Structures are given as structure tokens and as C-alpha cells.
Amino acid sequence: MRKGRIVENSFRVAFITLGCKVNSYETEGMRTLFEAAGYHSVPEDAAADVYVINTCTVTNTGDRKSRQMIRRSRSLNPSAIVAAVGCYAQMAPDEVAVLTGADLVLGNNQKHRIVELVKELAGKPSRAVSRIAVMPREEMTGFEALPIDGFTGKSRAFIKIQDGCDRFCSYCVIPLARGPVRNRRMVDVLEEVSCLSKKGFREMVLTGIHLTSFQNEQGEEGLTALVRALEEMEGIRRIRFGSLEPAFLTEPFLDMLGGSRKFCPHFHLSLQSGSEAVLRRMNRHYSPDVFRGIVQAVRARFPDASVTTDIMVGFPGETADEFEESLAFCTSIGFSWIHVFPYSPRRGTPAAAWPDQVPKSVKDSRAARMRHLAEEMRTAFQQTFIGREMPVHFEQDVPGKPGWMEGFTTHYIQVSVPAIPFQPGDCFRVRLDESLGDRMQGTLVI
């Protein structure tokens, strides 16, 4: 049993974020709410009065890391209020409460209530029982607005434009954790972008759970209208997208992007498998041939585009031949990076109940081969840029390398450059000299 009150005038709040860019965005929203209520933010490993752990449930690893972070926060200050929020809290609130002893378990679409609920708990003499606030999926009908006034340690701004997913891929728990598709009003998106650009953010990364579902208030395909509006907005240098579902990249949409001065030619197209049979079992709505056609259409407009993807290995029933097919398909596409995920059974999804689960040792060895391919392809992609001069949008000092700074090209190549003074958000021309694996090294061009 834990007892305690937080003391007036010493409210410190620490945030730990797991998972995706939408979670990062929502953590910043909660930070803004706490700071508006008089709390001050401290680093995640500091002593705090309140810890907010924004959890992830996309894989078993997400669940496990979320639990670890909740327990670690408790150990940093046993009398703090520990709040587990987000996707894992949404999917397994009782488990989170019992296994971690979080004081507050807060699901999705409830994050705007966090300060009110923390204050309620702080006023209680005992917090022996977790307070659980989780909304059923069918009630998650509105877009949850959170105020954002910046992004800690970043010069890029993530703009959340939609939430939820209605696709129900057979392995994915996200439609259950995040609820149905809800769109943010275009006017609110543009207002947030305008505020952030006035604060010096020059690069906007449009994010969402299923970004390509975004529609404007007239029910039209919204990404086109949004990119057109951002194109006209002063102060914005770059527009990027988070993950896109391939089948939504139509010729007119690509034509529109081809005409944009600000769009960054980096396409994260979530393939999942290069085997047609596996894609069918996954309930993905395209074949490898369709995917190849889309990549060709992208490269027809952006010949040096960076095309990255996610690949799942060891999906139930994935045979050795299907895996080889997937590997060969990825090789033939020539991605600039692959995020590799061994399949992880998620409660409540059809694939978790299928009998032909792939043994862990097989998943691990397939993941290792796919990661090896990813590294080879990244090096090959970077080598095509050696000697080229590119604008680099700088973000931060290089950790452990005093005097160096790092940033990203439009193609999302991370570049380190020695010894120049900069402000995050500055953009300089850099000659790319060398491929170093996860990044390139360059020289400032005066």
C-alpha cells in the first residue's frame, strides 16, 4: 500500500514515452497540460512527484517495456503518483494495475483528463487501489484535442491529424487499442502548424495511426488538401509524412506531391510481407505486384526517393519458402531501410489464435537475415549520395562527440557534421562524404 500527498509548490512531472510518433505527440500534449497547471517537467530518470508513462502495446516487447518503465518510475520515488496511459493501459487495464501497481491507468481518448485525475488522486489520503479510466472502443468517436506548444529536444514538429484504424489486419491490435478512425478538423491542424511555425519549427511531420484515412470536413481525401494548404503557409520549409498505406498512393496524389516545393521525398510504405499468400492471410489489401507498381510510380516522380518499410517475419504459417519470397521481394525493391518485426501474438486478434505459430528460434533467425539485408540496402542507398550537396536541417549535438552536430536531409538521411555553431532548426548545405551505417558524415559547404 502506498500513501502520500504531493506537496504544493514542488510539483515535478516526468514523462516516459514508448512506441510511435503519435505517442510522442500526445506526451507533448500532456506536458503542455501539466505545465499550464503549474507543474514543471523534469527528465524521465529524475525524482518527480508525478510520472506519466505513455505505453505501447503493438508487440509483447511494448507491453514488457511499458511495465518496466512503470516499475522503474515507482522505484525512483515510491510516494510519487505513477500514471500508466495509452495503448497498453487501454488494452489491459487490470493487468497493468495488478502487475505494476500504477496509481492511475488511463486509456486512449482520456489523456486530456490526466491533470484533473492526478489532482484527484493527490488529494486522497491513500492510493491503495488503482484508479482506472478506460473508454470502450465504440465510444471513442471524437478526435481528442490536446494542446501542443513545442517538442522537447526536437526541431521537427509532429502534427497529429487523425486517430484510429478501421482496417483490422489480422495480426494488429491497434484498431482495438486506438479505436475507430477519427479525423482532426483541418482548421485545427492549420492553426497548430501556424503556431508551431511561429515558434521556429520549420519541418512538419504529419502523423496519425492510419494516416491515409485522413479526410477533411467535406469527407474528401484530406492529405491532398492539407499539403496544398501547407504549401502556401509562410515559415514552413519541409513537409513529411509518417507511415503511409501503399494502396492509397494514387497517381493524382503522387502528381500533387511531385509539384510541391516542400514535400520531402521519403516514403515510408508499410509492406509487412513480400509474399502474396502471407499478405492475404494478414488481411492486407494489396499484392507484391501492386506494391511494386506503386514504388515505380513513386520513383517515376522522385527518382532518388527514399522508400522505407516495415516487414514482419514469422507471421503464423509463414513457410520457409514464403519467407524467402519476402526476402527476395525486398531485395528487388531496394528499400533504403526496413524496420523488422518478429511476429508477436496480440490478444483479441485473429492471428493470435491460429494453430501454426512459428517457433521463436525460427522468427529470430528470419529477423536476423532480414535485418542484415536492411543494413546492406541502407549502405547501398547512402552510397548513391556520396559527393552530393544537400540541405541538412540540424537538430542537435551528436551525443558523445563534442563539437559535432547532426540533422536530416530531405531524404531522411541522418548526417553528422564537425564543428559549426548552430541553432536547432538551422538549415545548411552539406556535402555528403561517407556512409557510416546508421548515418552519413558530411562537410559544411560555405
Ligand code: SF4
Ligand atoms: S492498417 Fe493494419 S497494421 Fe496498420 S494500424 Fe491498421 S490494422 Fe494495424
